């Protein structure tokens with residue numbers, strides 16, 4: 615009898631081990647991505663500069679290019695991305711449930727989101743802050759003059775929470791006019807449902823482009839919050855977390871060492887600079903620790919570009935948004951973008 619029980623226990627123990635191994639295998643996001651052949655990326659449905667379908671229906675923007683960089687690093691092909699447009703309210707559930715592998719959707723890193731939702735922020739791809747936009751003919755020069763205003767705002771955002779704090783702290787009243795998507799919010803402002811629109815400052819520049827007359831609106835000088843935006847993954851898969859985080863660090867380091875999509879081929883052949891050689895996987899830790907090919911960094915830079923290239927093209931001076939680098943300049947250029955070394 616005792617023998618039989620031991621036998622049964624042994625079988626149970628073996629199947630438990632097997633189950634754990636299966637669960638582990640199923641848990642590996644990198645394996646899943648390789649098997650499905652693309653990265654499932656949660657993005658904003660329509661926010662110019664960050665993620666927006668162009669006239670040909672192709673997704674464009676800083677957040678979109680980041681997904682492409684992860685696809686280049688993991689699958690060697692930046693086009694292997696499936697974009698899943700999400701509202702602010704839907705985004706965290708989509709990541710928790712496994713519908714997406716990364717959330718790259720102008721999402722602010724906060725304590726609650728980073729610790730209580732089963733998610734992890736991997737870094738900051740854009741330092742932002744919340745601002746206000748008003749109709750020029752109202753003649754308002756400061757957010758402190760907004761007492762009693764009707765304010766268009768998107769639901770499920772930090773924006774809604776900061777708005778409430780700001781008006782309370784300044785002893786002012788307001789009437790929230792709440793929408794689910796960015797296009798609805800800007801239409802609400804355009805059609806006079808509210809006097810003021812509030813969102814991340816980058817979003818104000820983006821939404822202003824969509825107004826019937828962009829020159830009729832002004833952005834007020836106050837920045838009322840910190841909105842560090844960055845890519846998010848599920849907790850519990852350190853390898854995937856590291857891949858996403860070091861994809862961002864590679865783009866930032868590439869800018870620091872002046873490695874671009876245009877010169878990376880030549881540098882691969884000719885460069886003797888040890889920083890550059892490690893960055894593109896000729897020397898140093900290469901891909902082993904991440905479970906990737908040694909040329910993962912090279913592929914990111916070759917196919918997508920460095921952080922500065924991506925910034926200028928999508929939200930910066932080469933884009934319709936014309937946002938200056940500001941805080942998003944490298945630490946060597948007066949900003950705070952800073953990536954740990956590749957060595």
Ligand SMILES: N[C@@H](CCC(=O)N[C@@H](CS)C(=O)NCC(=O)O)C(=O)O
Pocket residue numbers: 658659660661700701702720721722768770771772773794795796797813814817821841843
């Ligand atoms: N960064 C804030 C706000 C993010 C947000 O969703 N902002 C809106 C207002 S512009 C937006 O991007 N909407 C895009 C969309 O609905 O597609 C957060 O993480 O809560």
